[in-house]
Amino acid sequence: MVTATAPDGFPRTVGELRASGHVLRPVRDEMRENLLAALRDGREPWPGIVGFGDTVLPQLERALIAGHDVVLLGERGQGKTRLLRTLPLLLDEWTPVIEGAELGEHPYEPITPASIRRAAAMGDELPVAWRHRDERYSEKLATPDTSVADLVGDVDPVKVAEGRSLGDPETIHFGLVPRAHRGIVGINELPDLAERIQVSLLNVMEERDIQVRGYTLRLPLDVLLVASANPEDYTNRGRIITPLKDRFGAEIRTHYPAALEDEVAVIEQEAHLRAEVPDHLLEILARFTRLLRESASVDQRSGVSARFAVAGAETVSAAAVHRGAVLGEADPVARPVDLGTVIEVLRGKVEFESGEEGRELDVLEHLLRRATADTVRERLGGVDLAPLVAAVEAGGPVITGDRVTAKDLLGELPEIDVLDEVAARFGAESTGARASAVELALEGLYLARRIAKLPDDDGQLVYSG
The missing domain is CATH 3.40.50.300 (P-loop containing nucleotide triphosphate hydrolases)
Structure with a gap:
């Protein structure tokens, strides 16, 4: 006023x-x-x-x-x-x-x-x-x-x-x-x-x-x-x-944004981010929200608010800040591993059909994986990731999680040209942004069943051949 x-x-x-x-x-x-x-x-x-x-x-x-x-x-x-x-x-x-x-x-x-x-x-x-x-x-x-x-x-x-x-x-x-x-x-x-x-x-x-x-x-x-x-x-x-x-x-x-870029623009405009959230993560959240609006498991009469994606971006950025505070990262950048916090925190913002009782988490995790896979195909189409698969199979396991810094994640992989190509595709220049891009490539390989991913005893995620 x-x-x-x-x-x-x-x-x-x-x-x-x-x-x-x-x-x-x-x-x-x-x-x-x-x-x-x-x-x-x-x-x-x-x-x-x-x-x-x-x-x-x-x-x-x-x-x-x-x-x-x-x-x-x-x-x-x-x-x-x-x-x-x-x-x-x-x-x-x-x-x-x-x-x-x-x-x-x-x-x-x-x-x-x-x-x-x-x-x-x-x-x-x-x-x-x-x-x-x-x-x-x-x-x-x-x-x-x-x-x-x-x-x-x-x-x-x-x-x-x-x-x-x-x-x-x-x-x-x-x-x-x-x-x-x-x-x-x-x-x-x-x-x-x-x-x-x-x-x-x-x-x-x-x-x-x-x-x-x-x-x-x-x-x-x-x-x-x-x-x-x-x-x-x-x-x-x-x-x-x-x-x-x-x-x-x-x-x-009125209606929800018809184009993916409009969905991303709404998130960028409305979200108050405490750490850098790369564009590819915002795209995953936008795709995730749109898949929820199309899902037969979700009550479409209620709708899935744009606030879901906005709150998701804020949660992902908060997860990065939390990791940075615990591990001493000066400029934390959100990574794909932080997307899991969206499901944990925001599932109450989605109303499911009555027949889906007890399957809510399964539906959310499935649709998040689909959104991630779609983003990887869109962003990394044409990039030959075979050298990265070979590096994971030949070297030791690659560990990520809320107790792994961006520097440690990158240090687990050899210096191969494909990592530079992946980083260039995402415009990743800083260590945190580069780690986020490489982690998305690893997640894409896992979703394509070219490498494996399992949790370890400490709750971290391990990519391996």
């Missing part, structure tokens, strides 16, 4: 505002014009949104140009909330409001009784404040205990106790929606709202006003309502009532 004051020189009274030539634009017009200007100028309206460029974003842009309220439908972890939170970037950076007004009303159009009185009494001297666009986005996570008062408003007993009568509209304490006047309201997991609470939004979306407990007060609100929902919620936890669905001008389906 931006708390800085507006730049110096902005008008501070409504008279100065009119003299400056400022024109009032409804929120929908403001967003439409700013979006079209960005598209014409070639500027990116949706920074940080990956994988939706040819599908979701064009639909959303058309909805905003049309001035529609929008509901995003999609499984968990598809970036619905992130997309909603980029919408304020289409608002003007600063907008004028009546200073001290409860609802942030525009100085040209006061809507509450108190602001109307002030505007009539003060005329051109009505004070103006400036609100940043980040303050014009309000978000609510829909929960079953959400009330009409939370969203719309209710009688404020404190104001009644001050001497106002119950019939006085100024006894109302406004809820989230009216307080977002001239802004955007985002509601996450809309079907979780009780149906009677959803009814309270009908007037907001059609007549663009609110009514509280039978009061005659009607506020002509200027808000854009956007929401997210899981499609399964229509029949499981709750549903969006038909009249409310009808009032949304656009219903847009």
